Amino acid sequence: MKPHAHTLDVIKLNIALPNGRRLLRDVSLTLEPGEVRALVGESGAGKSMIGKSVLGILPPNVTITEGEILLEGQHLNMMTPATRRKTVAQSAALIPQDPLTALNPVRKIGPQIVDPLVRILGWSRSDAVARALDLLDRVHIRDPKRVMGSYPHELSGGMRQRVLIAAAFAPSPRLIVADEPTTALDVTVQKQILRLIRELQQETGTAVLFVTHDMGVVAKISQKVTVLFAGKVMEDAPTREVFTNPRHPYTRALIAATPSYADLDRPFSPVPAALIKDLHARIAQDDMLYTGGRR
Template identity: 80%
Template sequence: MTNHRNTLDVVDLTIELPNGMRLLRDVSLTLEPGEVRALVGESGAGKSMIGKAVLGILPSALSITRGEILMEGHNLGSLSLARRRATVAETAALIPQDPLTALNPVRKIGPQITDPLVRIRGWSAAQARERALDLLDRVHIRAPERVMNSYPHELSGGMRQRVLIAAAFAPSPRLIVADEPTTALDVTVQKQILRLIRELQQETGTSVLFVTHDMGVVAKISQKVTVLFAGKVMEDAATRDIFTNPGHPYTRALIAATPSHADPDRSFSPVPDSLIADLHRQIALDDKHAQGVRA
């Protein structure tokens, strides 16, 4: 009998500032092999923080005070720092939000894709270069050889994001954290980038944790959704269920606030201030109760 392991398990993850302020509150989610899960919510909801915690790149001021992160069954918190870094490097990759700042401006594109393949995968320079050229071609970059010898500032924003997608998929990771990879791009390029990520994900069977604030993106790319507000999970369900029968008022409000490209005449409205205030009050009560329990 095959031992099935999820690509990722986040269990009761709580992250705090040094003063005890909770930024993530008992967040749990799973990501199965080949699955795309969206993390959705407004700015400051904690979406990117979850991705950074999974990849081990949280700011030093933040601490995981409760919970576990398991990557293919390995509890990252129980590993030594060196082993944890090796496990993450071998398993996961990141598609960052800003394609300009994510690339080293004083290095050519080629080494920025090939160096991790040589260091992490142990490939020869020739193998790594061939893989980089192949991935650049598959993300529909014309003249991959020219792009390999270019500096980031010589490429458009859309081309830089394609480079980052190629770099993420190049080492064949089992998990990719895509941290709002279309935010800095215009609408037409956004659609192209989403299609590229989806095509490569389906082709490779890579699991993707996709961070976004856009419910329209959620509908296009994910099978499951975790809805977050102020570091707390509001709803967790299949994408189809989220849109046909949302269970939480905040989820319904997010959907109502999303313009519909398929139905441009449909009215939409911002998330009500009264709902935001109610949620903040409830979370404050939950935090107070949690502090009382710990005391």
């Protein structure tokens, strides 16, 4: 079968709470094979909601009210829950933000990587173990056999995050959602983790949807950027274009608010309160016209 042109298509996606409050507002984006697209914005911008909607792990009180999600051309929101879970498990994976809570504290590392390959994807246990050892080695973990037999609390934060990267790449997914995978790590380890993700992504050709609030991370890892504010896309463009010629005032404000290690004397420049107020007013006006898919 001829592969679909896009790994991911999100088309006019709207997500809301039971009281009608919108969390995502007409979000559209595409992700091509082998591409890294950053979703950037402040806390509450809706970045993680996009990734969770793709993976089918939205909180139970959050509903997709309108829009389409296509994974390699397959309409996910037209599938039964069981078919969708199987499709996503075969084609996508998650690198979560906090490895300590993502890993089961009472199970050893080995089974946490191996069992999904065996139970969900039907691999033989010997092949799954070999794959886990190989990936742990490729994320530069010393003595992978020892780590396979360790519990999460016996590893450092950086090692736990490397384990999650290995687990995500182990089934050779077409898409990985990386949900702020470096936020809980110190700066030195952050750089190492970003480099590992980039190396494996380039080696495997996996597309990555990278959620972050850090414009510095965006510049290092992505080819394209979607800038979000309060669940609405403010700007969507190639990364180089966003940094050299940002079109939206909010994008310019985010870039200006990013600390520069090349200019340590530059004063901190937060996003202007007047701009935030204006954006909220515009979004509130748009919400008044929205009727859950009927305009």
